[in-house]
Amino acid sequence: xxxxxxxxxxxxxxxxxxxxxxxxxxxxxxxxxxxxxxxxxxxxxxxxxxxxxxxxxxxxxxxxxxxxxxxxxxxxxxxxxxxxxxxxxxxxxxxxxxxxxxxxxxxxxxxxxxxxxxxxxxxxxxxxxxxxxxxxxxxxxxxxxxxxxxxxxxxxxxxxxxxxxxxxxxxxxxxxxxxxxxxxxxxxxxxxxxxxxxxxxxxxxxxxxxxxxxxxxxxxxxxxxxxxxxxxxxxxxxxxxxxxxxxxxxxxxxxxxxxxxxxxxxxxxxxxx
Numbered sequence: 219x220x221x222x223x224x225x226x227x228x229x230x231x232x233x234x235x236x237x238x239x240x241x242x243x244x245x246x247x248x249x250x251x252x253x254x255x256x257x258x259x260x261x262x263x264x265x266x267x268x269x270x271x272x273x274x275x276x277x278x279x280x281x282x283x284x285x286x287x288x289x290x291x292x293x294x295x296x297x298x299x300x301x302x303x304x305x306x307x308x309x310x311x312x313x314x315x316x317x318x319x320x321x322x323x324x325x326x327x328x329x330x331x332x333x334x335x336x337x338x339x340x341x342x343x344x345x346x347x348x349x350x351x352x353x354x355x356x357x358x359x360x361x362x363x364x365x366x367x368x369x370x371x372x373x374x375x376x377x378x379x380x381x382x383x384x385x386x387x388x389x390x391x392x393x394x395x396x397x398x399x400x401x402x403x404x405x406x407x408x409x410x411x412x413x414x415x416x417x418x419x420x421x422x423x424x425x426x427x428x429x430x431x432x433x434x435x436x437x438x439x440x441x442x443x444x445x446x447x448x449x450x451x452x453x454x455x456x457x458x459x460x461x462x463x464x465x466x467x468x469x470x471x472x473x474x475x476x477x478x479x480x481x482x483x484x485x486x487x488x489x490x491x
Contacts, residue, residue: 220250220254220256220291220400221400222291222293222322222330222332223400224398224399224400225248225250225256225291225292225293225322226248226293226295226322226324226330228246228248228256228258228293229246229247229248229258229273229293229294229295229324230246230295230324230326231246231258232246232247232248232258232259232260232273232277232295233245233246233260233273233295233296234246234260235260236260236261236262236273237260237261237262237263238261238263239263240263240265240267241263243261243296243297243298244260244261244296244297245260245261245272245273245294245295245296245302246258246259246260246273246294246295246296247259247260247272247273247274247276247277247292247293247294247295248277248292248293249274249277249278249280249281249289249291249292250289250290250291250292251281251286251288251289251290252288252289252290253286253288255281255284255286255367255369256369257277257278257280257281257284257286257367258277258280259273259274259275259276259277259278259279259280260273260276261273261276262276272304272305272307272308273294274292274294274304274308274311274312275307275308275311277292278311278312278315280367281367282315283364283365284364284365284366284367285361285364287315288315288316289312289315289316289319290316290319290320291319291320291321291322292312292319292320292321292322293322293323293324294321294322294323294324295323295324295325295326296325296326297325297326298325299325299327299329300323300325300329300331301323301324301325301329301330301331302323302325303321303323303331303333303338304321304338306339309335309338309339309342310339310342310343312335312339313335313339313342313343313344314345316335317335317336317342317344318334318335318336319334319335320332320333320334320335321333321334321335321338368419368483370398370419370481370482370483371397371398371401371404371482371483371484371485372395372396372397372398372401372467372481372482373395373396373479373480373481373482374393374394374395374396374418374474374476374477374478374479374480374482375393375394375395375396375478376391376392376393376394376474376476376477376478377478378393378476378477378478379477379478380422380477381422381423381448381477383477384475384476384477388473388474388475389472389473390472390473391472391473391474392462392470392471392472393459393470393471393472393474393476394468394469394470394471395416395468395469395471395474395482395485396467396468397467397468397469397482398467399467401467402466402467405464405467405469408461408464408469408485408487409461409463409464411461411487411488412460412461412488413458413459413460413461413487413488414458414459414461414469414471414485414486414487414488415456415457415458415459415485415486415487415488416455416456416457416458416459416471416474416476416482416485417454417455417456417482417483417484417485417486418454418455418456418457418476418480418481418482418483419453419454419455419480419481419482419483420448420450420453420454420455420476420480421453421479421480421481422477422480423448423449423450423453424449425449426442426447426449426450426451427442427449428441428442429441429442432445432447434446434447454483455475455476455480457473457474457475457476458473458488459471459472459473459474460472460473469485
């Protein structure tokens, strides 16, 4: 699903979000779960140096907070040679949930080193060395409230640079949807579908109002769930488009009302009713 190169690319992207004003040593990490979900992290430094958090641990924290416990691989990227290896604390944290996880280490110059965590930390401290008391699982009644983690499958390419730049005749215009190369196999036989539903993340959307005057409805007052405003709680967009052609991992579609660079979350065929 995710190749080592795809994981390293995600870790490089995460590295750009690092907060490292003291060392200027930015690190990014990308953690892949057994279920195929991807979580990223970057190092967060602090004026009180002991409070600094490594990229690997921020990725693990994000995954655990999303309900994931089973990890397959983690990629780590920094600008150093040789590529960075996890510190001892990060190795122990990883060993708690994934004692045999594969660790892929890369730098900005293309060097890659891969080891299993069991090699990097051969004698990790184990939970079974503690005397643990049995405890019940947390209540599940409120689990629906927990935040979700979604990984884009691709992005939009067109000439619309700002939300306000989407022309009124967008239904007649062409755009391209570029799918991540490692997910291209998932497009098998999609060219048989004349129309697709595109689910996207409105990354330029800021804020929302539950109820207000809506310009697209003649300035009448509507609730946010009763209209197609781009200012939404979860910034999701759903658009039906015509599939014009497929070229490898690139789809040309007609009728897309999304701007250039919009992350695509999913594609689904329109089922004729």
